[in-house]
Amino acid sequence: MWNLLRAGFPGPRFIRSRATGNLDLLPQLHSDIFRVVSAGSRNQGVVSAARLSVSDLLMAKIRVIFENGDPERVIEFDPAKAPFHHDGRPGSILDVLLGHNIHLEHACGGNCACTTCHVIVKQGGRQLSEATEQEEDMLDRAPGLTPTSRLGCQAVVEDPNAEITIVVPRYTINLASESAEE
Amino acid sequence: MAETSNRASSRPTRSAVVERVFDHNDDTRSLFLAPADGSKIRFIPGQFISIAIPLPDEVRTRPYTIASPAGRDGPFEICFNRVPGGRGAAWLFDRKQGDVIDFTGPYGTFTMESVPASETIFIAEATAIAPIRPMLHRTLASSGHPEMTLLYAAPSSDHLLYRAEFEAFAAGDRTFRFEPAVIPGPETYDRLLAEAQRRWVSADANRTRHFYICGVGKGVSALRDLLRGAGYERRAVHYEQW
Numbered sequence: 157m158w159n160l161l162r163a164g165f166p167g168p169r170f171i172r173s174r175a176t177g178n179l180d181l182l183p184q185l186h187s188d189i190f191r192v193v194s195a196g197s198r199n200q201g202v203v204s205a206a207r208l209s210v211s212d213l214l215m216a217k218i219r220v221i222f223e224n225g226d227p228e229r230v231i232e233f234d235p236a237k238a239p240f241h242h243d244g245r246p247g248s249i250l251d252v253l254l255g256h257n258i259h260l261e262h263a264c265g266g267n268c269a270c271t272t273c274h275v276i277v278k279q280g281g282r283q284l285s286e287a288t289e290q291e292e293d294m295l296d297r298a299p300g301l302t303p304t305s306r307l308g309c310q311a312v313v314e315d316p317n318a319e320i321t322i323v324v325p326r327y328t329i330n331l332a333s334e335s336a337e338e
Numbered sequence: 339m340a341e342t343s344n345r346a347s348s349r350p351t352r353s354a355v356v357e358r359v360f361d362h363n364d365d366t367r368s369l370f371l372a373p374a375d376g377s378k379i380r381f382i383p384g385q386f387i388s389i390a391i392p393l394p395d396e397v398r399t400r401p402y403t404i405a406s407p408a409g410r411d412g413p414f415e416i417c418f419n420r421v422p423g424g425r426g427a428a429w430l431f432d433r434k435q436g437d438v439i440d441f442t443g444p445y446g447t448f449t450m451e452s453v454p455a456s457e458t459i460f461i462a463e464a465t466a467i468a469p470i471r472p473m474l475h476r477t478l479a480s481s482g483h484p485e486m487t488l489l490y491a492a493p494s495s496d497h498l499l500y501r502a503e504f505e506a507f508a509a510g511d512r513t514f515r516f517e518p519a520v521i522p523g524p525e526t527y528d529r530l531l532a533e534a535q536r537r538w539v540s541a542d543a544n545r546t547r548h549f550y551i552c553g554v555g556k557g558v559s560a561l562r563d564l565l566r567g568a569g570y571e572r573r574a575v576h577y578e579q580w
Contacts, residue, residue, distance in 0.1 A: 263388040264386070264445065267580070269448070269580075270386075289559070290579060293577075294447060
């Protein structure tokens with residue numbers, strides 16, 4: 157989808173189905189939309205012969221900003237293909253990042269037993285699963301907690317067209333482990 | 339092993355040598371680990387270490403709670419059981435005396451940082467006693483600690499770990515009650531929920547108790563919901579769900 161848009165396509169148009177009430181692609185667009193392969197520079201996409209299915213067009217996107225100054229990363233993925241890895245809830249931010257070779261700490265193995273995968277959601281929070289009481293309890297103990305904090309292992313990308321931006325805090329370690337005096 | 343990027347925030351890895359292996363029963367084992375650099379591990383009761391499990395295709399990170407009392411010299415203990423299909427536990431079961439294990443941590447927020455001021459109830463099942471044990475040691479060692487109860491369930495008497503130690507605690511301290519219970523696995527949380535309802539919800543209006551609950555599966559959150567729903571303070575009901 158993002159390649160299409162970058163190449164100057166207006167993006168798919170939707171109509172509401174009378175039968176289901178869902179938003180469907182305009183039928184005539186199915187035959188008009190082709191995969192666009194980026195030629196390396198802006199607006200220089202090449203139209204190939206491969207036709208896109210609806211699921212090809214529904215790509216979610218996570219933009220990852222590292223507070224420690226590491227280069228920003230962008231992941232495009234199909235949430236329906238989760239799990240991408242084996243830690244965290246399938247389709248969670250942790251699952252998606254690890255499955256795309258981006259490291260996010262998860263000392264407890266992605267089991268909602270620590271706060272090392274704490275991320276701050278800057279955009280797209282409503283496109284994630286709601287936080288459970290267990291996640292909220294855990295977040296209470298996270299250093300640098302913000303109103304949009306989530307645990308990467310628990311926040312599942314539910315919207316196939318989600319556009320999410322997260323910040324990985326510089327310090328993700330548990331306060332408790334740093335203050336241990338024993 | 340898959341390569342990953344952005345490792346800048348990773349914790350320093352430490353190594354520990356397996357100093358001793360102890361089998362509690364057929365499927366439950368403790369490893370006693372000594373930091374390879376000779377240092378003492380510092381942790382808060384309830385915390386875990388994160389062990390790097392080297393598998394043929396990747397390195398997996400798996401948490402193991404420290405079961406030994408905090409603040410002691412010598413090796414620290416992790417306690418675990420075999421899990422069907424669990425590659426981490428299988429790898430740990432293959433470790434022998436003298437083997438080296440890499441880990442980070444300790445981590446975890448299911449901790450007892452100070453001794454509670456009011457009656458405290460500990461509820462655990464089988465190996466989930468691991469975080470509770472150092473909490474008990476800390477609490478019992480403090481003067482003027484509150485009344486405490488440990489309700490500890492397991493599917494067989496063999497799986498009631500550290501039983502003799504807890505019985506000795508109870509024999510030597512009248513403010514500590516140890517209540518072991520052998521309960522078939524599927525019935526565990528029905529029984530624990532019924533007991534919690536009867537003793538700490540229906541029996542009186544006292545809502546000043548503290549609870550530390552550790553176990554496997556959704557029964558733990560059911561206990562949490564029962565107690566919080568009955569009026570106990572949210573932050574007085576501590577739990578860790580494995």
